[in-house]
Amino acid sequence: MSGRKDVPKWVALNTVVLIAALFPVFWILMLSLKTPADVLDGRLIPSKFSFDNYTTIFEQNVFTKALINSLGIAVIATLIAIVLAAMAAYAIARLDFPGKGLILGAALAIAMFPPISIVGPLFNMWRSLNLFDTWPGLIIPYLTFALPLAIYVMSAFFREIPWELEQAAQVDGATPAVAFRKVMLPLAAPAVFTTAILVFIFCWNDFVFAVSLTSTSRAQTVPAAISQFPGASQFQSPVGSIAAAAVIVTIPIVIIVLIFQRRIVAGLTSGAVKG
Amino acid sequence: MATIELENLVKRYDDGFEAVKSIDLSIADGEFIILVGPSGCGKSTALRMIAGLEDITEGELKIDDEVVNEKAPKDRDIAMVFQNYALYPHMTVRDNMGFALKLAKTDESEIKRKVEEAADVLDLTDHLDRKPANLSGGQRQRVAMGRAIVREPKAFLMDEPLSNLDAKLRVQMRTEVARIQSRLGVTTVYVTHDQTEAMTLGDRVAVMRAGELQQVGTPAELYNDPLNLFVAGFIGSPAMNFFPATLEGDTVKLPIGEVPLPDSLRAAVRERSSSGDGDGDGDGDGKSSELIAGLRPEDFEDAAIVDRQRHSGGLEFDVPIEVVESMGSEIYAYFNYEGEGATSDALNELAADAGAEDLPGAGGGGRGTARLDPASKVKEGETYKLWLDAKRLHLFEPGSGASLTHGAERETATA
Numbered sequence: 001m002s003g004r005k006d007v008p009k010w011v012a013l014n015t016v017v018l019i020a021a022l023f024p025v026f027w028i029l030m031l032s033l034k035t036p037a038d039v040l041d042g043r044l045i046p047s048k049f050s051f052d053n054y055t056t057i058f059e060q061n062v063f064t065k066a067l068i069n070s071l072g073i074a075v076i077a078t079l080i081a082i083v084l085a086a087m088a089a090y091a092i093a094r095l096d097f098p099g100k101g102l103i104l105g106a107a108l109a110i111a112m113f114p115p116i117s118i119v120g121p122l123f124n125m126w127r128s129l130n131l132f133d134t135w136p137g138l139i140i141p142y143l144t145f146a147l148p149l150a151i152y153v154m155s156a157f158f159r160e161i162p163w164e165l166e167q168a169a170q171v172d173g174a175t176p177a178v179a180f181r182k183v184m185l186p187l188a189a190p191a192v193f194t195t196a197i198l199v200f201i202f203c204w205n206d207f208v209f210a211v212s213l214t215s216t217s218r219a220q221t222v223p224a225a226i227s228q229f230p231g232a233s234q235f236q237s238p239v240g241s242i243a244a245a246a247v248i249v250t251i252p253i254v255i256i257v258l259i260f261q262r263r264i265v266a267g268l269t270s271g272a273v274k275g
Numbered sequence: 276m277a278t279i280e281l282e283n284l285v286k287r288y289d290d291g292f293e294a295v296k297s298i299d300l301s302i303a304d305g306e307f308i309i310l311v312g313p314s315g316c317g318k319s320t321a322l323r324m325i326a327g328l329e330d331i332t333e334g335e336l337k338i339d340d341e342v343v344n345e346k347a348p349k350d351r352d353i354a355m356v357f358q359n360y361a362l363y364p365h366m367t368v369r370d371n372m373g374f375a376l377k378l379a380k381t382d383e384s385e386i387k388r389k390v391e392e393a394a395d396v397l398d399l400t401d402h403l404d405r406k407p408a409n410l411s412g413g414q415r416q417r418v419a420m421g422r423a424i425v426r427e428p429k430a431f432l433m434d435e436p437l438s439n440l441d442a443k444l445r446v447q448m449r450t451e452v453a454r455i456q457s458r459l460g461v462t463t464v465y466v467t468h469d470q471t472e473a474m475t476l477g478d479r480v481a482v483m484r485a486g487e488l489q490q491v492g493t494p495a496e497l498y499n500d501p502l503n504l505f506v507a508g509f510i511g512s513p514a515m516n517f518f519p520a521t522l523e524g525d526t527v528k529l530p531i532g533e534v535p536l537p538d539s540l541r542a543a544v545r546e547r548s549s550s551g552d553g554d555g556d557g558d559g560d561g562k563s564s565e566l567i568a569g570l571r572p573e574d575f576e577d578a579a580i581v582d583r584q585r586h587s588g589g590l591e592f593d594v595p596i597e598v599v600e601s602m603g604s605e606i607y608a609y610f611n612y613e614g615e616g617a618t619s620d621a622l623n624e625l626a627a628d629a630g631a632e633d634l635p636g637a638g639g640g641g642r643g644t645a646r647l648d649p650a651s652k653v654k655e656g657e658t659y660k661l662w663l664d665a666k667r668l669h670l671f672e673p674g675s676g677a678s679l680t681h682g683a684e685r686e687t688a689t690a
Contacts, residue, residue, distance in 0.1 A: 164361035167328050172375035172422070173349040182374075186365045 025250070032243035039240045053244035057229075063245060065217035066225030071252070073135050073221060074203035077142040081199045082192060084143075085150030090180060092151065093158035094166075104155075107148035115145065119212045126213055133214045138221065141209050146199040153198070157191035158184065193260045201253060222249045277429035277462055278304050279325060283334035286320050286486075294320040296486040297334065305460045307453075311473040312483035312509070313628035318466045319434055321483070325464060326355050326432050338429060349378075354423035355432040359439065360415045362407040362422075368394075369403040372421045393421045396455065413444045420455065430462040437472065449475060470510050474498070482506045484624070500683075504676035505621040507569050507669060513607065514625075516643040517617040520568035520670065527668065529568055530614040530641055531592040534665045543683035544670060566679070567617045569669035572607065575645030577653060578660040589664045597642070599655045605646050608653050610661070612641040621676045 031039065032053050034046040041047070057063040092100060122141060123132070131137035161184060169179035185192070210224035217225070226245045229238040279302040286295040295317040302308050310318040323329040325336060327348035335342050343351055354375070362371050370377075372393060373386045381389075394400045397417040407415055416436065423431050436452070437445045453476055456463050467473055473480045474494040482489040482497065482505070490502040494510075501507035507515050521528040522544070525536045536544060578591045594610040601607075645661055653659050670679040 162359065162361065164357045164359055165363060167326075167348070168355070168357060168361040168363075168422075169374070170328070170348040171326055171353065171355045172426075173378040175347075175349065178378065183363055 028243045028246050032240060032247050034240055036240050039237060053240040054248075057241050057245050057248070062217055062220075062225055062229075063222075063248075066220050066222045067248070069135070069217070069219055070204060070221040070223075070249070073138050073142070073219070074200050076135070077139045077146060077203045078196055078200045080139070081143055081146040081150050082196055085147055085154055085195065086185070086188070086192065088147075089151050089154035089158050090184065092155040094163075104151075107151050110144060111148035111152075113145075115141075115206075115208050119208055122209075123212055131213075133216055133219050135219055137213050138206075138209055138219060141213070142203045142206065146202055149202070150195045150199055153195045154188065154191050157188055161187050197256060197260055200256060204249070204253060277339040278302060278337075279430060279462060279464065280337040280340075281321070281325070281334070282337070284321065284324060284331060284336060285333035286317070286324060286329060287332040293486055295324065298483075298486075298488055300481060300488065300491065302462060302464065305462055307456050307463045307465065307476060307478045309473040309477035309480045310464065310466045310483060311468065311470060311480055312489075313624065314468055315485075316483040317486040318468075318483050322432050322434055322464060322466045325430075326353060327351050352426075352429045353432055354426045354428040354430075356419045356423050356434065356436045358435040360407075360419040362415060362418055364407055367404050367406055368399060368410070368418050368421075371407065371418055372425050375422065375426050389425045390421075393424045396424065396458075397421050412440055413448065416440060416448060417451075420452070424455065424459065427459075428461065430464065431456070433463065433465045435467050436465075438467070438469070452476065471512060474510065480510075482509060484509075484621075500681055501569075501669065501678060502681050503621070503678055504567060504569070504619055504671045504673075505625065507671070507678070508622055508625045511571060513572050513644045513646075515569045515571050515669070516645075517622060517671075518568045518570070518612075518641075518643070519615065519617045520566045522564050522566050522670070527566075527568060527665075527670070529590075530612045531594060531643075531663075532590050534590045534663070534668065537588065537666045537668070539666055540668065540670070540680050540683045543681070544679045547672075547677070547679045565673060567619060567622075567671040567673050569671060570643075570663055570667060572644045572646035574664045574667035575608075575643075575647065576662050576664070577647045577651035578662040579652070580648050580650060581662045586662070588666050589662050591660055591662050593658050593660050594643075595658045596653055596655055599653055601649070604649060606649055606651055606653060608645045608647055608651075608659070608661070610643050610645060610659075612643065614641050616641045617673070619671075619673045619676060 027044065030044055030046055033049050033051070034041075035048055035050045035052055036056075038046060038048065088103075091097070092104065118141075126132040126137050131140070165183055165187070166176075166179050169183045170176070174182065204221075205223065206221070207223040207227075210221040211227060214220040214224055220228075222245065226242055226249075229241050229245070281298050281300040281302075284295060284298045285293065287293050298321055300308075310321060312318050320329055324331050327343070327346060331344050336344055338351060338353070363374065366374065369390055372390045376386045376389060390403070391400070394403055397420060399414065399417055399421060402410060402414060402418075407418065410418065416439070419436065423433075433452075437448050440448060449472060452465075456476075465472075465476060473482075474497075477494060479491060480494055480497055481491040484505050490497060490506045492500075497506055497510045501510065504517075508517070518529045518531070522536070525541065527534045527536055581589070594612055596608050596610050598609040599606060600609075647653060647661075668680065671677065672679060
């Protein structure tokens with residue numbers, strides 16, 4: 001143990017990092033609590049605290065609709081991605097099939113593809129396919145980018161699970177499907193939750209697709225909606241409302257991470273096999 | 276409970292490597308059979324083929340006279356104990372043991388009864404609600420056994436189940452395994468690389484080398500009458516001593532002296548060397564042939580102790596004693612002799628597998644091990660007179676490794 005001497009040093013370092021990371025959040029929070037008139041007064045702490053900005057955005061149909069769209073689209077995309085990726089990752093980790101390298105390579109290539117470069121063609125395609133400004137219109141591109149990520153994370157995890165566990169299950173009378181469900185999946189739960197969080201955050205935060213492939217509150221998600229916030233009046237800047245909306249959208253992420261954090265524990269497989 | 280028959284079983288991988296080359300083995304109902312051999316000899320592959328975890332390339336596998344080549348592991352009704360236990364970490368001991376029954380849709384109360392019964396046998400009752408991570412190595416091993424027992428399967432397959440335990444626990448569990456097997460009377464195939472486990476546990480032992488069965492027999496048969504050099508060197512601890520030998524007529528010339536070929540061995544040697552002595556008349560007519568002679572450590576004795584009667588059937592010789600290990604009940608004397616030790620492929624392979632513990636007399640220097648009576652006055656660093664029992668001599672053909680003395684009528688073990 002290099003010991004107690006280092007403790008003050010670490011505390012100082014951690015404090016610096018925490019302040020750097022959280023200061024913008026604090027700033028946004030303060031901004032959202034100012035009255036519309038005070039928004040541009042240049043002070044960090046509001047002279048008068050008010051929840052006007054919050055009431056304003058919830059009075060607007062635009063924001064609540066966007067919140068529902070965001071939640072729905074992100075949850076559906078996450079569920080589909082997890083189910084497909086779990087199966088694909090299992091196959092990649094366990095089976096030897098022709099084209100395995102190709103699949104992994106393609107997945108990696110897609111993950112590296114800049115989203116902005118496909119937005120233009122997608123916009124045209126979606127309009128002719130009637131997918132423009134619909135939920136599936138966003139879910140599909142989200143899946144293409146979320147799947148490679150999910151497959152990579154999960155296949156790495158599946159590979160860590162000893163083969164013998166599955167073979168033991170098979171000898172115990174399980175079909176491969178039952179062995180996957182009853183033995184592999186429970187053990188892979190941390191990987192599933194980690195992947196789910198990553199995919200959810202990706203979908204929740206996306207701006208490029210959301211702003212280009214939607215136009216109305218039918219499918220507009222929060223990031224896109226915020227960018228189009230009008231002020232309370234023509235002469236007022238919407239900065240306060242934007243800040244309030246930004247605070248609201250971070251809440252689900254924080255809640256989700258807090259819930260699943262407990263499930264993402266390492267060492268769940270300890271004790272399965274010796275050595 | 277069932278019979279298991281392996282008929283010309285072959286496992287060939289895509290790259291052409293044959294892990295198992297045509298194994299024929301028939302296992303009786305309730306028999307405890309051991310597959311033993313150095314690492315990489317294909318014994319685990321053979322076991323996994325029986326379990327259905329490896330495809331069978333050629334040949335037939337029958338369980339209870341039914342060909343099961345194409346059956347999935349779950350339909351073969353066999354239980355397997357894995358080397359690393361493979362316990363389900365997210366389940367309690369109770370659920371681990373009951374998992375197979377649950378999949379078979381056995382009633383809850385029945386599962387509870389069977390699991391508790393098995394837990395009782397294995398002394399796991401207090402641990403039923405714990406997770407594998409909180410158990411000691413020995414307990415995990417017992418859970419793995421328990422998982423097999425509750426099934427009441429047609430056969431147990433065990434893949435080096437004791438190799439992860441420390442030495443003391445291994446001896447205890449070895450007895451435990453034997454006790455459970457004889458109590459349940461379930462056909463058991465047990466894979467190990469440890470010849471002690473093979474000798475103590477099995478009704479019959481099958482020695483494998485490079486994917487081929489070398490010899491199948493009771494532990495005593497393998498020990499007293501090995502079919503070839505490999506089996507002779509593999510079975511027994513400390514291992515058999517091997518000497519380069521020359522057979523001239525009825526005399527065996529060893530680096531430590533000349534031994535007359537005992538009458539009991541003569542017929543067997545004559546018959547077998549007929550093909551090899553060059554002129555085909557099988558009389559061993561004065562032509563000399565190079566052989567490898569084998570003698571177990573207990574076939575030596577302190578010359579001063581051996582009684583007069585037995586004396587005549589052997590050879591007295593003087594050798595420098597290098598090391599003496601006194602075990603209380605016996606003394607091991609390691610001696611040197613002039614000239615090179617015996618060499619052959621089989622012996623080199625055994626030496627390589629044993630790692631640092633080179634077989635005495637195998638390759639390299641001329642060394643031997645003798646097990647002497649505790650009354651012996653043998654001392655380190657002195658030249659001492661030992662005696663060897665010629666009736667116990669084994670002779671092997673160096674090229675093929677085949678034994679010339681196999682099947683000879685011997686007198687009952689001496690030492």
